[in-house]
Amino acid sequence: MTFLREIKEREYLPNRTQIKLYSAGTFAVIKLFLKSPGDIKKLQQKEPLEKRYIRPPREYEIPKFNNDTKYCKSDEKYLRPTLWCNCRAPEVIALANQLGAYRVSDREFAEAAFHFVKEKMPLEILPLNPVEETFRRGTGTCFHLITAFIALCRAAGIKARYKMFAMNMIQAWVDSTVAVDPVVKKWYDSMGYFMLEGEGEAYVDGKWVVAHVGPKAERQAANGIPITKFGEDSIGVWFFPIPGTIMKMESIPYGLGALVKLAKLIAPGSMERVNVSIQNQIESGRKIIQEAGGLEAYDEMARSKVGPKKPKIEMEGKGEIVFGE
Amino acid sequence: MLSYDQYLKNFDKCVSSYIPPYNSWTPADEALYKPKDLYRIPIKDAEELQLKSLKFAFNYHYEKNKFYHDFCKEHKVEPNDIKNISDLSKIPLIPDGFYKDYPHGKDFATWLGNIYTGELPKIVIPHTMPNYDQVIDAFSKAGVIVTYSSGTGGRHTFIPRDIRTFHSSEYALAKCVVSMIYPFWEYDSGGYILMPNPRKNFIYAGKALEIYMDAVKNIQVAIDRHINTETIRITMGIGKGIRSKFIRFASKRVSKKMIKDIVSWLEHNKNSTEKISMIGAPFILYFVMKKIQDLGLTFDIGERGAVVTGGGWKIHEQIRMTSSSFRKIVKEVLGIPEKFCLDAYGMVEGNGWMVQCPEGHYLHVPYSYFKPLVLDDEFNQVAYGETGRFAFLDAIAMSYPGFITTGDKVKLLEHCPVCDRPGPVLDPEVERVKGAETRGCAEEMRSMMTRDIGR
Numbered sequence A: 001m002t003f004l005r006e007i008k009e010r011e012y013l014p015n016r017t018q019i020k021l022y023s024a025g026t027f028a029v030i031k032l033f034l035k036s037p038g039d040i041k042k043l044q045q046k047e048p049l050e051k052r053y054i055r056p057p058r059e060y061e062i063p064k065f066n067n068d069t070k071y072c073k074s075d076e077k078y079l080r081p082t083l084w085c086n087c088r089a090p091e092v093i094a095l096a097n098q099l100g101a102y103r104v105s106d107r108e109f110a111e112a113a114f115h116f117v118k119e120k121m122p123l124e125i126l127p128l129n130p131v132e133e134t135f136r137r138g139t140g141t142c143f144h145l146i147t148a149f150i151a152l153c154r155a156a157g158i159k160a161r162y163k164m165f166a167m168n169m170i171q172a173w174v175d176s177t178v179a180v181d182p183v184v185k186k187w188y189d190s191m192g193y194f195m196l197e198g199e200g201e202a203y204v205d206g207k208w209v210v211a212h213v214g215p216k217a218e219r220q221a222a223n224g225i226p227i228t229k230f231g232e233d234s235i236g237v238w239f240f241p242i243p244g245t246i247m248k249m250e251s252i253p254y255g256l257g258a259l260v261k262l263a264k265l266i267a268p269g270s271m272e273r274v275n276v277s278i279q280n281q282i283e284s285g286r287k288i289i290q291e292a293g294g295l296e297a298y299d300e301m302a303r304s305k306v307g308p309k310k311p312k313i314e315m316e317g318k319g320e321i322v323f324g325e
Numbered sequence B: 001m002l003s004y005d006q007y008l009k010n011f012d013k014c015v016s017s018y019i020p021p022y023n024s025w026t027p028a029d030e031a032l033y034k035p036k037d038l039y040r041i042p043i044k045d046a047e048e049l050q051l052k053s054l055k056f057a058f059n060y061h062y063e064k065n066k067f068y069h070d071f072c073k074e075h076k077v078e079p080n081d082i083k084n085i086s087d088l089s090k091i092p093l094i095p096d097g098f099y100k101d102y103p104h105g106k107d108f109a110t111w112l113g114n115i116y117t118g119e120l121p122k123i124v125i126p127h128t129m130p131n132y133d134q135v136i137d138a139f140s141k142a143g144v145i146v147t148y149s150s151g152t153g154g155r156h157t158f159i160p161r162d163i164r165t166f167h168s169s170e171y172a173l174a175k176c177v178v179s180m181i182y183p184f185w186e187y188d189s190g191g192y193i194l195m196p197n198p199r200k201n202f203i204y205a206g207k208a209l210e211i212y213m214d215a216v217k218n219i220q221v222a223i224d225r226h227i228n229t230e231t232i233r234i235t236m237g238i239g240k241g242i243r244s245k246f247i248r249f250a251s252k253r254v255s256k257k258m259i260k261d262i263v264s265w266l267e268h269n270k271n272s273t274e275k276i277s278m279i280g281a282p283f284i285l286y287f288v289m290k291k292i293q294d295l296g297l298t299f300d301i302g303e304r305g306a307v308v309t310g311g312g313w314k315i316h317e318q319i320r321m322t323s324s325s326f327r328k329i330v331k332e333v334l335g336i337p338e339k340f341c342l343d344a345y346g347m348v349e350g351n352g353w354m355v356q357c358p359e360g361h362y363l364h365v366p367y368s369y370f371k372p373l374v375l376d377d378e379f380n381q382v383a384y385g386e387t388g389r390f391a392f393l394d395a396i397a398m399s400y401p402g403f404i405t406t407g408d409k410v411k412l413l414e415h416c417p418v419c420d421r422p423g424p425v426l427d428p429e430v431e432r433v434k435g436a437e438t439r440g441c442a443e444e445m446r447s448m449m450t451r452d453i454g455r
């Protein structure tokens, strides 16, 4: 029975919002199947790929695991292992230790983990897998990367969780990640509610601080976007969640993995094309950063184009507004 | 012919319930209600009205709106810094997207309460987990009209207006149109609203047309049902499910009937001597005219008819019309001259209505209470004649700070190249800034209907 309890407590089951999103997505996919089976055939064909995807070499070494290395053994919510996120795996503990776990402040550690995952682990679309595998490979989808960040934090005794939402992207982003393949574009259109994005959150100095680890600096540069810092939210800047779909979870829920698997099964060619495109973006972003005179210079320039910051709203309760009869 | 002064006097009498009593006029009211023709104020006088009204509005929001007060503090600008007309550009602008970044449920109501300037009335929301429409209804019952328009993916821009602000906005729209279309307007005439019924809906471009129902005697409405935020979201292409299928099925039948009704209304008015006008989304009239052509008909309404459009020029997924090609079709199919076919440009977050002049079809700015700005990529103000992002300072908005950067790309000219009205104009082709989302009230409607008609 403990297993069932774990499922419930650690939020492995999709919540209502997700179930709604999943079923809407499934419906859209089935419709696409029925409407244009030709497209599905096209998706299935691997040829002709203009360029094959070659996974870039891992950008870091995994330190040797030492049995005496300190790590968090708590069973508290947000500190314990969850689905795909075994924060007690040797690779995780060794890397957390290398990043300064238990030697630097929580904030410093979370920032180091953020930079490590964001800048050393490029995006690659592929099915979900245990986090230690992600670290061994060095790439993954945003959910792999968020999991990597969360695992590092939890190993270092810092609470961490997922923030997921269905979203709309800005056009520049759509053009480069989604529109490369017309079929992907069609899917994109028909799956408005289907696409989940996410960020990580770490509990530092009494507050949940957001970590948008998905895009490498080069990829952000390729899209003319500033380089996100630890604590900076992508929401409202270039992620526009569909209102009411933001969920905060201890774990990746069941089902998400199957979705990516299904996508791979249906459209391996498209997935590969996206991966090639991501590598191209990193390449072109590298040039853009170089031409701008380095990372900081680029960031400053990009920030001036995002425009002034939005006003902050502190949500004060209003006595004039009364709820319920 | 009626003199312009008498013409406007008649109009003001007709919509007197929208004009606040003279002894309660603020400098903003002065700038809107006093000038007889908002587009023909000599520049010097207009600048004086503009400065006074915007100083007043800025001071008001600075004092009575917490988030905007903090925002100004952050930008180190306060009311004392605004002394002359060139200081107006110091007023901190709220970025595009701010009014789109809202939570849901109870928090949505609280959010509206927090962006609202001044005292909120008592608002009772009978639900414990209210949806957007329930919150909007409750606010409306308390006298705060929350209107919206939406971008892709169903993210709306929500703006709360107290009755006074709302009336000012409606009055501004009507006055701007009536003066541009002089001497066309008269109360004893027929009109068709090519939009959802403003009395039943909160979609902004439609809602602001409520005044049309008071300014013209015999009004017909194209879409008479209530459309909620959910319906709009679905027609924007997300949330596919049985429910949305059903709504589309229903709207398809309604759309066909709607087009048919408008065509027979035109038929009915063919031989009358009464003036007729149609106001609303261009794509609805586009489908009407297509239907007329399919039937092998043409009309010769002539100077007895007028068309005023607004809300964007995307007619179909692939077809984007220009306002000039649209005018040609109107002339050809309905026989209405181009000088009585005008487009208006406005947005849910503003109360300035840019209406085309009949001579050159440039969009004239009502510059006594509304200051247009154009910004470059780095959000610095640029000179007249350059293209950039549209921003504005709006003195009429009392219930929310109307100092806003938009996502529209415009070209602002110091004078109209064609007519002799003294104020600034926008080039008639307004586009979206690249990277921003497509939007427009007509857009919302267009998606719903093209899907339904086109299959």
Ligand SMILES: [Zn+2]
Pocket (backbone or CB within 6 Å): B357, B359, B360, B361, B362, B364, B416, B417, B418, B419, B420, B421, B425
């Ligand atoms: Zn003109």
